[in-house]
Amino acid sequence: MSAGDKLARSFGAATVSVDQRQQLIRRTFAQVAPRYDVMNDLMSMGIHRLWKSAFVALAAARPGEIAVDLAGGTGDIALALASAGARTLVVDPSPEMMRAGRGRPGADGLRWIAAEAERLPFPDASIDLITISFGIRNATRVDDALAEIARVLKPGGRLFCLEFSTPQAWLRPFYGLWSRTAIPLLGAIVSRRRDAYRYLVESIRRFPDQAEFASMIASSGLVDVEWRDYSFGIAAVHSARKPAA
Numbered sequence: 464m465s466a467g468d469k470l471a472r473s474f475g476a477a478t479v480s481v482d483q484r485q486q487l488i489r490r491t492f493a494q495v496a497p498r499y500d501v502m503n504d505l506m507s508m509g510i511h512r513l514w515k516s517a518f519v520a521l522a523a524a525r526p527g528e529i530a531v532d533l534a535g536g537t538g539d540i541a542l543a544l545a546s547a548g549a550r551t552l553v554v555d556p557s558p559e560m561m562r563a564g565r566g567r568p569g570a571d572g573l574r575w576i577a578a579e580a581e582r583l584p585f586p587d588a589s590i591d592l593i594t595i596s597f598g599i600r601n602a603t604r605v606d607d608a609l610a611e612i613a614r615v616l617k618p619g620g621r622l623f624c625l626e627f628s629t630p631q632a633w634l635r636p637f638y639g640l641w642s643r644t645a646i647p648l649l650g651a652i653v654s655r656r657r658d659a660y661r662y663l664v665e666s667i668r669r670f671p672d673q674a675e676f677a678s679m680i681a682s683s684g685l686v687d688v689e690w691r692d693y694s695f696g697i698a699a700v701h702s703a704r705k706p707a708a
């Protein structure tokens with residue numbers, strides 16, 4: 464069984480089908496969308512902004528490039544790519560998340576497309592840069608999403624993926640306590656969606672660690688796979704590129 468299948472099945476294969484999981488994820492993001500940005504600030508105590516700005520700097524979008532921010536949600540990463548001069552598209556299956564982002568200043572300059580990472584509505588070899596921030600763990604089939612990314616990237620095109628990951632051992636007890644107690648509690652208070660935030664915490668806990676995710680990316684055919692940890696591994700950025708033709 465591939466790591467992607469293991470991940471899909473880990474959400475209770477006996478009781479939850481892939482379709483049901485997809486619906487659960489859709490519902491979760493529809494519910495949290497109106498308070499998503501403020502919850503991010505509270506859950507991470509603002510640190511996600513630092514991670515994201517380091518991530519955007521690493522991706523180094525160039526003027527004229529075609530950039531896709533996958534699982535782009537409310538569009539913060541996409542806006543940063545666009546401000547570097549890239550022609551930027553936000554791709555996300557949740558109309559509610561994208562609606563929450565469309566009011567941001569500058570959002571009119573982006574293209575917003577409702578689609579899943581597993582089925583990208585782009586021709587082969589058409590995209591220069593793909594970013595995906597805190598989104599890949601929501602793909603029901605991570606392997607399929609990576610295969611799609613590899614398909615649509617141009618030869619030499621780059622992938623940058625920011626995701627929660629596995630913190631260093633000394634930090635795990637504190638981090639575990641924070642995520643199991645404080646995050647659902649904040650979710651209950653701020654967005655009145657304790658269950659939705661339980662799902663988010665659970666999806667983080669079940670996501671492959673840095674090395675395993677790197678090997679999944681390499682299996683998709685991308686090369687030069689590397690990662691760097693943020694905040695002692697609470698989050699990590701994986702990068703890779705499509706081999707030149």
Ligand SMILES: C[S@@+](CC[C@H](N)C(=O)[O-])C[C@H]1O[C@@H](n2cnc3c(N)ncnc32)[C@H](O)[C@@H]1O
Pocket residue numbers: 488492533534535536537538539540554555556557560578579580581595596597598601602603
């Ligand atoms: C935690 S949010 C991240 C949003 C944004 N990228 C950020 O960094 O704040 C995860 C996003 O993944 C989207 N998503 C869920 N399933 C997806 C899939 N199969 N393909 C692409 N995006 C998906 C959700 O709709 C949601 O907007």
